[in-house]
Amino acid sequence: GKLIDDLITCRHKGEFTLTTPDKxxxxxxxxxxxxxxxxxxxxFLEHDDAxxxxxxxxxxxxxxPTVxxxxxxxGTGMERTVAVDSGVTVSxxxxxxxxxxxxxxxxxxxxKKALGEDDDIGVDIYNLTKFTRSNQNTCINQRPIVQVGDVVEQGDVLADGPSTDLGELALGQNLLVAFMPWNGYNFEDSILISERLVDEDRFTTIHIQELTCVSRDTKLGPEDVTADIPNVGESALGRLDxxxxxxxxxxxxxxxxxxGKVTPKGETQLTxxxxxxxxIFGEKASDVKDSSLRVPPGVNGTVIDVRVFTREGVKKDSRALEIEAAEIEKAQKxxxxxxxxxxxxxxxxxxAMMLNQVAEGGPARLKAGSKVTPAYLTDLPREKWFEIRLKDEKATHRLEAAHEKYKAxxxxxxxxxxxxxxxxTQGDDLAPGVIKIVKVYLAVKRRIQPGDKMAGRHGNKGVISKVVPVEDMPYLEDGTPVDIVLNPLGVPSRMNIGQILETHLGWAAKGLGLKIGRMMEQKPDIKQVREQLGKMYDVSYGQKLDLDAMTDNEVMLLANNLRDGVPIATPVFDGASEDEINKLVELAGLSSKGGQVMLRDGRTGNQFERPVTVGYMYMLKLNHLVDxxxxxxSTGSYS
Incomplete structure (x- = not known):
């Protein structure tokens, strides 16, 4: 409860100074x-330039948000707090x-303990948001992470939202990174990535576009939403109802x-x-022109939703009625x-209340003086339960109250x-002169490609210059190809050394995960697993994991969850020291010559001439996409 240092940095009248703790x-x-x-x-924020x-x-x-x-x-230990407090998850x-x-x-x-007043039945229903568009045109989707029978406490995460993984903020992906030049493809902050990231959909994202078609009342007459469009072939109308x-x-x-939409044309001079x-053929021949809503250039995707808004007093078309019926059915369900x-x-x-109560009579020939049995209640239709007359007055009152509640x-x-x-079913309040608005939502899948912008969490941003086949990427001695190659010259002048420390600590975290994975493959007994996990969680002076309080099943589940890597929190201004990083690297059984290893060139198979810093870094794909x-x-007017 007291400060142990003799001198402490503090602020006095706006100036920084050193002083003794008693002042x-x-x-x-x-x-x-x-x-x-x-x-x-x-x-490692404390190691980054401001x-x-x-x-x-x-x-x-x-x-x-990735798929x-x-x-x-x-991480820093704040990921769960931020994700839950942001409101994207369901708690x-x-x-x-x-x-x-x-x-x-x-x-x-x-x-039962958490139930409030008497009339509360005690059921919470959580409806999840599915494939909705955000203001950034990204996709908001929630997916459940609990199973039937799970016991949940207040505040537990029930469903993940966009960019969350088991209730923790997950903005990007963990990638195996090497800091080295590669044929000039990472000149000036360019980034070289492996084709594997594209194949495994590591940075594939879904974007939702909203396209709107407005039907107005013009001077020449109302515009009409219809499939009967002049001078348009049958094939172009194939997707319309x-x-x-x-x-x-x-x-x-x-x-x-x-x-499909047609607009009345002004009367032109006829030949x-x-x-x-x-x-001969009547009026309609050519007094309308095509003004349909088309997919804009450079976009292809899947229609995931259609909404039709009709003005009050205008007859709804069949599609609007269909959508309405579906929504009513869903609400009913x-x-x-x-x-x-x-x-x-x-x-x-x-x-529970009526069993073994003495009855004074009731439906299905229930005799006075006999007890209410489970078999009797099972055979009796539920709505007939309220006709049972019980001897106990208190129970009778409760039964009557339940009947009222049932009707309510x-x-x-x-x-x-x-x-x-x-x-x-009521019409929509639309702007004056607007008869109908149709909104079409398109989902577009975007894979990562050259020209997209990526960044780490330390301000180390860059643009992808090339996607290289897996076999050409530099690889470790055990044959693992790296995922991404960054330019080492991007670090010293910018003074964001946090990324290097993150890389080393990520290397250790992944190594520990692989070590657990190897152990789990040999079907170990629970004692071994507890011992190994105990050793790992003993390295840091941070939160101690109480393995003794966990059941054997929970320990095994934890070990299986850690196979992809042991998550490590290094809080701001209280992070892992160099010694602790080295300890973890040693514990993972990785060679640590200054955190560097020898790599081989994927194209020739020869070793590179000096060791390279390799490890795991968290990379994000930013909303600056080349598409x-x-x-x-093409030719057009000058502007």
Missing amino acids: LDYMDVSARQIVSVAASLIP NRALMGSNMQRQAV RPEKPLV AKRPGVVDSVDAARIVVRVD ESGIVYVGAEVKAGDILV PEEKLLRA DLNVELRIREDAMFKALE LYKERDAKLKATKEKL DKMHAR
Whole structure:
């Protein structure tokens, strides 16, 4: 509880000075409180120059959520806090047991102890967000990480959101990195990556684009959304339904029609021939022009959702009615599930109360004076339970109260459904002159490619210059090819040495994981596993892991989860020292000549002439993608 150093750096009247502990008035609660949220996620922040740390903080905000998120091997211990507090995950509101799980919904039966007032049935239903567009056009998707029967406490993470892995923030991927030049492909911060990253979809991201088609009331008459478009071939209309709107699931490419729309044309001067044709074939021949919504150039993807907004008082087309019916059905399903669970919980409580009570009569020839048995209740339809007359007055009151509640449940369900139906069937409030708006959502899958921007957490950013086949990448003595090659000249002048320390610590973390993996392959007994894990968690002076308090199954599960690498937290201003990193590298059984190893050239098989710094670094893909920036232009007007 006291400061042990003789002299301590402190601030006095805005100046930094050294003083003895007895003269101090205030101290910070934690070393972390002086850094921002983003900066607190940078490991070894104390070894980075402030300019680069600023870039690192800002670039973490630009990271795109990958399809398969992976939490960092080297973190700061703030990852879980940040992910949960950001609200992208789903946390349990109350403790309980998971009742059912599917991709879009988690149902938790709440613990009896956590139940509030009497009328609370004790069911929490969590609806998950599926494939929704964010403001950055990235994809927001939540996936459950619990299973039926899991016991959850309040605040436990039930579902991962975008960029989270088992409740921890996971903005990028752990990559095996080598700091060395490679044929000039990493000149000026360029980055060389292995084809394996593309094959394994390590940095594949999903982007959702919203395309809008507006049908207006023009001077010449209303625009019409239809599949009957002049001068358009049958093949171009193949993906449209009878209302002229593309169906969900269609794969479309640039130039394809998504929503067919025609606009009335002004009366033009007609030639005599056209006049004759008009007279014979009627008016409609050519007074409309095609103004359909098409896929913009350079985009191809899958239609994942369509929304139709119709003005109040305008007749809805078949597609709008179809979408409406589907939404009502979904709402009905949700309400029915909620009702079923609440009903089950209620009847379970009733059964516990009524069993072995003495009855005074009831349906299905229940005699006065006989006891209520489980078999009797099982055979009796549930709604008939309320007709049983019990001798105990208190129990009778509870049964009557339950009956009222049972009726109220159905009333509440019907009222909610009615409100939902009304909300869905009423027209939309659109801008003046607008009859209908159709919004089409396209999901585009983007793999990593040359021209995309990547960065680490230390402000070390670069653009991919080349994707090299796996067999040409430099490889370790055991044949493992590296994932990414960075330029060593990007480190000294920028003074962000944190990335080198992260690389060494990541190397140790991965090595420890591989060591556990080798041990688990030999089907060890539990004692061995406990001993090995105990040794690992004993190296640091940080959080001690209480292995004795864990069951054998939990220890085995932990060991299996650690096979990909042992996650290490190195908090800001309180991080791992050089000695601790060396200890961990030794414990992992890796050679540590200054953290460097000899590599071989993938193309020739010869060793490079000097050792190279190799290890695991956490890299992010940023929202500056070449697909969005690439622009080509044929002849057109000058600007």
